[in-house]
Amino acid sequence: MKKQLILLLTILLPGTQQKIRVNERLSAIEIEKHFPLPSADRIIHYKKHHYLIKTSEIFDEDGSLNAVSFLKSEGWLEFKRDEFSKLKNFLEENDLKPKLACQVIGKKSIKINNDTIVYDSLNDRRHIIYYFKKNDHKRLFILKF
Template identity: 55%
Template structure:
C-alpha cells in the first residue's frame, strides 16, 4: 500500500513541473509617469504602465545563454557567447546566468533555476509570459517561448 501511494505521489510530482523552452528573455524597467518616454529603444506597454527594455537575452535549446544585448543611448550593444565567455566576471557583473531553466509549476507560479516567482499573464497567442523580478515590481520580464 505504501509503495503504491509513494509511486502515485512521484508520478504526480513529476507531472506538475512542465519545463518550457525559452528563446528570449527581455528585462525591462518601468518608466515613471513624470518622465518622458524615450523615442528610441524597445517599449512595452503592460497594464497601464510603460517599460523600456534594458536587456535582451537569447538562449539555445539547452537553456544556455547565446547572446545578450544591453540598451544604451546609442542603441543596443550585443555580446555573443564567444565574446562574453572570455571576459572575467561578465555574467556576475550584469546579473546574468550562463544556463537558465524555466519550469511552470501551476497556473500562477513558475521556477527560474532555484527561484520561484509568480507570473502575471501567459499570452498564449503570442507565446509570451510576463512576470516581475523577485521583490522588484519595477522590473518586468518577458519570456518569449
C-alpha cells in the same frame, strides 16, 4: 495546438509541471509618467504602464545563453557567446546566468533555474510570460518561449 493544450492543462491542474524552452528573456524598468518616452522599439506597454527594455538575453536549444544585448544611451550594445565567454566575470557583473531552465509549476508559478516565481500573466497563444522581480513592480521580465 498540442503544445498549447499541454500548457493550458498544466496551468489548470495543480501539481503538474511543464518544461518550456525559453528563446528570449527581456528585462525592463518602468518609465515614470512625467518622463518623455524614448523610441517605440524599446518600449513595452503592459497593464497601463510603459516599460523601457534594458536587456535582452537570447538562449539556444539547450537553454544556454547565446547572446545578450544592453540598452545604452548610444544604442544597443551586443555580446555573442564567443565574446562574453572571454571576459572575466562578465556574467556575474551583469547579473546573468549561463543557462536558463524554466518550468510552469502551477496556476501562477514558474521555476527558473532554482528560483520559484509567481508570474503576473501567461499568454500561451503568443508564448509570453510576464513576471516582476520579487516585490518590485518597477522591474518587469518577459519570457518568450
